[in-house]
Amino acid sequence: MDMHVVWFVLLGVLLAGYGVLDGFDLGVGILHFCAKNDEERRIFMHSIGPVWDGNEVWLVTFGGALFAAFPNAYAAAFSGFYLPFMALLCALIFRGISIEFRSKHEHKLWRGFFDLAFCLSSIWICLLFGVAVGDTILGLPVESHGDFVGTLQDVFRPYALLVGAFAVSVCAMHGSIYLYLKTEGALQNRMHSVMWTTFGIFLVLYMVTTLLTVITIPNSIANFQRFPWAWGIAFLNILAIANIPRCIFTLKPGQAFLSSAATIMGLTALFGVALFPNLLRSTIKESWSLTIYNAASSETTLWIMFWIAIMGIPFVIAYTCIVYWVFRGKVKREDILY
Amino acid sequence: MNLDPLLLSRIQFALTIMFHYIFPPLTIGLGVLMVIIEGLWLKTNNPIYESMARFWTKIFAVNFAMGVATGIVMEFEFGTNWSHYSKFVGDVFGSALAAEGIFAFFLESGFLSVLVFGWGKVSKPVHFFATLMVCLGSIFSSIWITIANSWQQTPAGYKLVQSAEGFMRAEIVDFWAMVFNPSTIPRLLHVWIGAFVLGAFFAMSVSAFYILKNRHVEFAERSFKISLVYAAIVSMLAGATGHLQACEVADNQPEKLAAMEAHFETGTGGTGLYLFGIPDPKNRTVNAGVQVPYLLSLLVHFDPNKPVTGLDKFAERDWPPVAIPFTAFHLMVGLGGYFVAVTILALFLWWRKKLFTTRWLLWAFVFSTIPAIAANELGWVTAEVGRQPWIVYHLLRTSEGLSKSVAASHVLASIIMFSAIYAMLFVLWIYVLHQKILHGPEPASVPPVAGSSQGLMDAATELNDPSGDSMTSAKQRKSSSTSGEEPA
Numbered sequence: 001m002d003m004h005v006v007w008f009v010l011l012g013v014l015l016a017g018y019g020v021l022d023g024f025d026l027g028v029g030i031l032h033f034c035a036k037n038d039e040e041r042r043i044f045m046h047s048i049g050p051v052w053d054g055n056e057v058w059l060v061t062f063g064g065a066l067f068a069a070f071p072n073a074y075a076a077a078f079s080g081f082y083l084p085f086m087a088l089l090c091a092l093i094f095r096g097i098s099i100e101f102r103s104k105h106e107h108k109l110w111r112g113f114f115d116l117a118f119c120l121s122s123i124w125i126c127l128l129f130g131v132a133v134g135d136t137i138l139g140l141p142v143e144s145h146g147d148f149v150g151t152l153q154d155v156f157r158p159y160a161l162l163v164g165a166f167a168v169s170v171c172a173m174h175g176s177i178y179l180y181l182k183t184e185g186a187l188q189n190r191m192h193s194v195m196w197t198t199f200g201i202f203l204v205l206y207m208v209t210t211l212l213t214v215i216t217i218p219n220s221i222a223n224f225q226r227f228p229w230a231w232g233i234a235f236l237n238i239l240a241i242a243n244i245p246r247c248i249f250t251l252k253p254g255q256a257f258l259s260s261a262a263t264i265m266g267l268t269a270l271f272g273v274a275l276f277p278n279l280l281r282s283t284i285k286e287s288w289s290l291t292i293y294n295a296a297s298s299e300t301t302l303w304i305m306f307w308i309a310i311m312g313i314p315f316v317i318a319y320t321c322i323v324y325w326v327f328r329g330k331v332k333r334e335d336i337l338y
Numbered sequence: 339m340n341l342d343p344l345l346l347s348r349i350q351f352a353l354t355i356m357f358h359y360i361f362p363p364l365t366i367g368l369g370v371l372m373v374i375i376e377g378l379w380l381k382t383n384n385p386i387y388e389s390m391a392r393f394w395t396k397i398f399a400v401n402f403a404m405g406v407a408t409g410i411v412m413e414f415e416f417g418t419n420w421s422h423y424s425k426f427v428g429d430v431f432g433s434a435l436a437a438e439g440i441f442a443f444f445l446e447s448g449f450l451s452v453l454v455f456g457w458g459k460v461s462k463p464v465h466f467f468a469t470l471m472v473c474l475g476s477i478f479s480s481i482w483i484t485i486a487n488s489w490q491q492t493p494a495g496y497k498l499v500q501s502a503e504g505f506m507r508a509e510i511v512d513f514w515a516m517v518f519n520p521s522t523i524p525r526l527l528h529v530w531i532g533a534f535v536l537g538a539f540f541a542m543s544v545s546a547f548y549i550l551k552n553r554h555v556e557f558a559e560r561s562f563k564i565s566l567v568y569a570a571i572v573s574m575l576a577g578a579t580g581h582l583q584a585c586e587v588a589d590n591q592p593e594k595l596a597a598m599e600a601h602f603e604t605g606t607g608g609t610g611l612y613l614f615g616i617p618d619p620k621n622r623t624v625n626a627g628v629q630v631p632y633l634l635s636l637l638v639h640f641d642p643n644k645p646v647t648g649l650d651k652f653a654e655r656d657w658p659p660v661a662i663p664f665t666a667f668h669l670m671v672g673l674g675g676y677f678v679a680v681t682i683l684a685l686f687l688w689w690r691k692k693l694f695t696t697r698w699l700l701w702a703f704v705f706s707t708i709p710a711i712a713a714n715e716l717g718w719v720t721a722e723v724g725r726q727p728w729i730v731y732h733l734l735r736t737s738e739g740l741s742k743s744v745a746a747s748h749v750l751a752s753i754i755m756f757s758a759i760y761a762m763l764f765v766l767w768i769y770v771l772h773q774k775i776l777h778g779p780e781p782a783s784v785p786p787v788a789g790s791s792q793g794l795m796d797a798a799t800e801l802n803d804p805s806g807d808s809m810t811s812a813k814q815r816k817s818s819s820t821s822g823e824e825p826a
Binding site (some may be wrong): 009049050054055056057061062063064065067068069071072073074075076077078079080082083085086088089090092093094096100101104105120145147148149253267281297298300301302304305308312313315316319320324326327 | 387390399400403404406407408411413414416417419421423424425427429430432433435436437438439440441443445447448449450451452454455456459460500504505507509510511513522567621659710740741743745748751752755758766769770773822
């Protein structure tokens with residue numbers, strides 16, 4: 001078994017898990033402005049209250065696994081994009097504390113500040129992740145010794161910004177379906193139209209991004225010739241997307257949520273196919289790219305980590321299921337702690 | 339202005355790690371306390387323990403949130419500011435970090451939500467189980483991160499390999515030798531005990547405050563007694579584990595121990611121990627020092643006449659900055675002595691039935707959280723500054739670990755950002771804790787309504803503003819007015 005490929009896939013699994021799970025709670029944050037009064041805002045926050053922290057652990061574990069499996073890529077990306085990563089940290093901190101601290105005081109300014117911080121930081125986090133994906137697809141000025149200096153113009157290129165906007169729309173759609181599942185009555189009715197709006201925006205951005213990627217970045221589709229089965233993923237992805245409006249229309253939010261989760265997993269898989277075997281493609285010279293081979297830890301480490309992952313994953317799945325089971329169902333007013 | 343990215347990155351790391359490290363030991367220490375309290379509740383069914391468990395859970399959740407918010411910074415910073423260090427250690431740390439994420443973080447964050455939000459949704463034993471899991475999760479994560487740090491202090495189980503790009507890195511050859519490197523066990527024991535000390539003193543601080551203010555007295559006296567027993571045991575163990583660790587440092591990092599004791603000349607006879615003083619590395623002396631002769635030799639070698647290795651055995655360019663580890667270490671030991679003295683005194687007064695009337699001592703306990711936090715921080719300052727100028731002991735210098743592609747001005751900008759955010763976070767944290775402490779525990783006599791931490795019915799009947807506000811906010815209003823002190 002080629003451990004380098006295994007860890008590339010496992011990182012993809014962690015990223016997809018993060019996208020599916022934190023995706024909806026980031027989406028709730030993006031849609032926070034749709035809540036009309038304090039009670040609705042509390043319902044929004046409480047809907048993700050027990051789970052958002054566990055969802056963010058997927059990101060932390062992704063970061064740890066990247067550091068461990070491909071330290072050179074981790075080092076190059078994090079030091080090259082110093083300022084964007086600091087901005088991301090700032091947003092992650094603000095988001096966490098706005099969920100935890102909003103309810104602790106009743107003053108209008110206090111709550112208003114944390115509402116704004118919650119909404120803006122959620123948008124900003126999604127945007128930055130999308131931009132990172134876009135930049136990775138475009139390639140970066142990686143130099144011979146595996147470092148690069150990313151200026152802000154390198155980071156915020158138009159295509160990357162488009163992918164960023166796309167990421168915001170994916171999370172917003174995913175979050176709106178989650179909110180529909182967790183709310184009742186008039187608020188739920190309102191979420192129904194929000195689902196349609198976010199799906200519409202998502203669909204437009206999906207088509208624009210896909211077309212632009214296929215037409216302007218030939219590198220991104222080169223692997224489809226090598227791995228014909230990747231067309232299957234693309235096809236399933238489209239099916240999943242098509243199933244979302246059907247389920248919204250027939251009022252099957254559970255299925256709609258599963259379809260949007262499948263959409264996120266499919267998009268992550270396509271991103272992986274486009275990238276393979278590169279982690280950071282050098283735009284200066286192809287051979288300077290950081291790949292899953294030249295940026296990796298030793299075979300020994302990859303194997304040890306593999307066994308740790310095999311032992312740990314059943315537990316992780318069990319905890320996740322327990323938590324989502326305990327907190328299943330609608331948000332009840334008397335449950336609200338936020 | 340000529341900014342030094344190395345110095346700035348070190349300042350930033352020190353700032354962010356020291357702020358972060360207020361919270362992990364607090365959650366580890368309080369976690370153990372909550373397991374004890376919920377265990378007592380499960381065993382005795384006494385509702386006062388439920389009230390205690392619910393109160394400490396709320397406090398725990400605030401601290402946990404702070405720990406998570408500031409902890410993610412640390413993981414990023416290895417890559418952003420110390421990318422060459424990351425490349426050097428990535429292969430060795432890989433397995434430890436993977437284990438931390440998979441075994442600890444998921445466990446902690448998953449069961450924390452059951453702990454905080456699960457009252458009334460899960461049964462009592464399940465809640466106890468969740469508490470136990472959160473406590474275990476926080477202890478697991480301390481294990482793996484301490485292993486990684488210990489490897490940096492005393493590397494083992496690795497080989498050095500030259501990569502194709504021309505840099506050296508350490509690669510793992512023996513996983514268990516890496517895990518059980520010479521300093522892991524003594525360090526881990528001392529780290530845990532430090533966390534338990536902080537958790538116990540934090541709980542005593544809040545309880546002593548209630549006793550002094552004559553509020554929630556039954557709750558507070560019980561919390562205080564449980565925490566006092568816990569604190570007395572762990573304060574003494576802090577001395578024992580500290581001694582173990584100092585002996586390990588003497589064996590494996592002799593120049594660090596020499597710096598901690600400002601021991602410049604090895605000499606021939608027994609080595610004395612400075613109780614205090616001001617080290618002067620330039621002239622290799624200690625000013626205004628008070629020294630107990632032979633004591634250091636006795637502590638390190640159990641032989642008063644065998645000299646302890648001094649800094650003169652090492653090239654000056656490999657010396658740690660003596661004044662910082664010396665001062666930090668001596669302050670920490672002094673605080674450790676204070677913890678032992680104050681808990682023994684309190685136990686004695688408890689036995690004489692004077693504990694809760696000795697007001698000055700209770701006031702001392704109210705403020706003793708600060709020295710407990712300080713002792714934890716000072717211990718790490720000793721360990722980390724004492725390792726300098728190495729980032730990985732004898733393998734990689736701190737200056738070599740830095741990111742080459744990061745501009746000093748960017749680091750300065752991020753230091754300013756972190757300082758501003760952390761100052762705000764600190765104020766928020768103190769404010770929210772203050773609110774929760776003023777609010778106090780719910781009285782034990784109120785039977786819990788499903789899914790609510792307070793008497794929901796009372797709150798609902800008081801709801802006189804039907805528009806806009808939720809029941810819970812009305813409830814909060816009610817309880818903040820009944821708790822006697824309006825929030826500012």
